[in-house]
Amino acid sequence: MRLANSDPSQMPETMKHGGDDLEDDFVLDETVALSEDEEVETIAHLDDEDVFVDAGDDEADENGGGTDEDADEEESTKVDDAAVAKKRKRREKEKERKKRKIAETVEKSEGLTSAQPPHQLSSYLASMQAKSFPKLSALELEDLRIPESAIVDTTSWTSSRTLDELVEFITKVLPSLRLRLAQKSKSNGAPTLIYVAGAALRVADVTRVLKNNKLQGDKGGDVAKLFAKHFKLSQHVSYLKRTKIGAAAGTPGRLGKLLNETDALSVSALSHIILDVTYKDPKNRSLLDIPETRDEVFQTVLNNELVLKGIKEGKIQVVLF
Structure with missing residues (x-):
């Protein structure tokens, strides 16, 4: 990475993500686990689109700061990685659906x-x-x-x-x-x-x-x-x-x-x-x-x-x- 004496204030602000609260209405999930006798737990799940980009200010200061061009490049790379991860997750879900389909016995x-x-x-x-x-x-x-x-x-x-x-x-x-x-x-x-x-x-x-x-x-x-x-x-x-x-x-x-x-x-x-x-x-x-x-x-x-x-x-x- 090319170092420059940039003002840290020019660094992009860190994006903050938060999971949505679970709905209180009695609506059953479409995706459920095989086990049925476990206790109820409240679990916050990240959406497929949740992407964490940009290093924190402390990391930027430690490295002497970075140019806007470097930051944009890092952000672009992480977004691309997230897109790949999203596609992989979609393929895994498709494989799971196929497994469930195959599990249905199709004997005579x-x-x-x-x-x-x-x-x-x-x-x-x-x-x-x-x-x-x-x-x-x-x-x-x-x-x-x-x-x-x-x-x-x-x-x-x-x-x-x-x-x-x-x-x-x-x-x-x-x-x-x-x-x-x-x-x-x-x-x-x-x-x-x-x-x-x-x-x-x-x-x-x-x-x-x-x-x-x-x-x-x-x-x-x-x-x-x-x-x-x-x-x-x-x-x-x-x-x-x-x-x-x-x-x-x-x-x-x-x-x-x-x-x-x-x-x-x-x-x-x-x-x-x-x-x-x-x-x-x-x-x-x-x-x-x-x-x-x-x-x-x-x-x-x-x-x-x-x-x-x-x-x-x-x-x-x-x-x-």
Whole structure:
């Protein structure tokens, strides 16, 4: 760098950047972590455009000052570096989206567990249920078993079971659900559909699909996005008590707490529960392969007194997607 006896006052002023305060309104983030049971933290994130340029006055004084030309050159270089970093961040996000896309199993339907007939699915669910209740006797397990009559026969669906096909799947295989989703519930916090997914990121993806106008029409209720990461239970309770929802997508942990520890999530209008069992995470595990989520499904969601009663009485149908 060429040194000159310049007046330090001619140096460009240091740019100051500050993160925006997080909004207080109950608006769910589009980007969420896979873990759902961590405590809420307030984290300030820098925008992609946040760029720090210019050395401080102390550094300029120490080097004997610099010319305006040198300062402009340094600033230009740092801005260029920031642009490169921004492009790299965009590429990383694109790679992450592709990974999530690849993670959706695109096997042939006939090879999927979820594509089996109801009697086989009933046995499958019973075997998974036994793993969640290892101390119960065979007779006690039978009382908790999801009956074959409560499981929807989806064998007519031969296409892949990915989120790209979910709207068409509901339209063709679950026509009564599609009609109900297009109608607004009479009560707050009372969905006609509960969609159980294994991770917060997956819940966010499912929620976007369920908001499709082909399902909701002009009168359908809101789609609740329910997971623990970033949101306290009290926030979801407040949201549900003031909102008419048509569907609720959530992780089994948060759904279980809302069903068993609060009165905010009502099953009065509930007609379908979809278990997201075809989707595999990056470790090739499904909702019922992971011990923690499997236990939460059977111990807190399907074992809820009102949910189990509705299933046994034929008012609530279970769907494996």
